[in-house]
Amino acid sequence: MRTEADIIARLTQKIPSRIGAREAADVPLGIGDDAAVVRARSGRDWVVSTDSFIEGRHFLGRLHPPNAVGYKALARAVSDLAAMGATPRYFLLTLALPQRRAGNWLDDFACGMGGAARMFRMRLIGGDVSRNQHVAAAITVIGVAPRQPVLTRRGGRPGDCIYVTGHLGAAETGLEILRREGRRALRSNLYSIQRHLHPVPRLAIGSWLAEKGVASAAMDLSDGLSTDLARLCAASRVGAVIHAAALPAGSGERLGIRRSPPRGEREAELRRALDGGEDYELMFTVPLRKASRVPTHFHGVPITRIGELTSRRAILLETNGRTRPLPARGWEHFARSR
Ligand SMILES: [Mg+2]
Structure with a gap:
């Protein structure tokens, strides 16, 4: 029988939670009391977001390795900080799990989360554990941003160019392979499986965009893409045109310049680039007069211009000079089916 104290000890053994000299000015009191204390400092803002990661919904207990579950639970929350141009610093973890997951599974989960915390230079400053039939993690992340306009979804204007980082659809391809091949697919070193299990939040690009004041929205x-673009357009009160041939598809090749792949394969790749979830890339918009300041690569990650915002509030896909409406067909939690 595992106790709450045992579970907390297992977590804090593997996830950095000690408040050192670097953190003491921000967090005079960390994990272990009734609440943590986060101290406000002038000249900068705390940027806060929360995200849940639930067995059977976001991951499958029989398929996904606990190490990757722990890593990804934190990484996907951190991606929201990247999107705001903030630097991650602290997080809180609320974890519910069944008794049978409170041993080795929990150790591996904590290992994965600890690796992510070290990679993003974060400290665990609190949380809660409870027992549940399935694993459910909720993570609150706290980042810091200098007091200047952070990146929001709201600032896009008609005529602004739309950019994305990395490749789109790779994570969905990875999930498809994992579902089809089962756990033996984990031994393959496929790029798409890596993208599915270990997405890398685009923190450096996010803070560069915020610092330089290049992006109007992000x-x-x-x-x-189809679902998230609709959200950005709604927040900015604009429409958009996306050019199919420009999309950086999951294979790493642009659809338009690829050597004539079979038609079915090409269609599937386009669908994944438009509707595939969990890429955790950044999408941002840049006024045309600043477009020359956007590099083609940033720290090895490609940045691709894929379309423009429009004053007409429709979201369109352009293929070979013809446009048609682009319906939002990405992940929607409360949809009956996809
Ligand atoms: Mg987000």
């Missing part, structure tokens, strides 16, 4: 792509 968000991360968690639920698929």
Whole structure:
């Protein structure tokens, strides 16, 4: 029988939670009391977001390795900080789990989460554990941003160019392979499986965009381009045209310049690039006069211009000079089916 104290000890053994000299000025009191204390400092803002990661909904207990579950639970929450141009610092973890997951599974989960915390230089400052039939994690992340306009979804204007980082649809391809091949697919070192299990939040690009004041709007792509673009456009009160041939598809090749792949394969790749979720890339918009300041790569990550915002509030896909409406077909939690 595992106790709450045992579970907390297992977590804090593997996830950095000690408040050192670097953190003491921000967090005079960390994990272990009734609440943590986060101290406000002038000249900068705390940027806060929360995200849940639930067995059977966001991951499958029989398929996904606990290490990757722990890593990804934190990484996907951190992606929201990247989208705001903030630097991650602290997080709180609320974890519910069944008794049978409170041993080795929990150790591996904590290992994965600890690796992510070290990678993003974050400290665990609190949380809660409870027992449940399935694993459910809720993570609150706290980042810091200098007091200047952070990146929001609201600032896009008609005529602004739309950019995305990385490749789109890779994570969905990885999930499809994992579902089809089962756990033996984990031994393959496929790029798409890596993208599905270990997405890398685009923190450096996010803070560069915020610092330089290049982007008019930004968000991360968690639920698929077609769905997330509709959200950005609604917040900015604009429409958009996306050019199919420009999309950086999951294979790493642009659809338009690929050597004539079979038609079915090409269609599937386009659908994944438009509707595939969990890429955790950034999408941002840039006024035309600043477009020359956007590099083609940033720290090795490609940045691709895929379309423009329009004053007409419709979201369109252009293929070979013809446009048609682009329906939001990404991940929607409360939809009956996809
Ligand atoms: Mg987001």
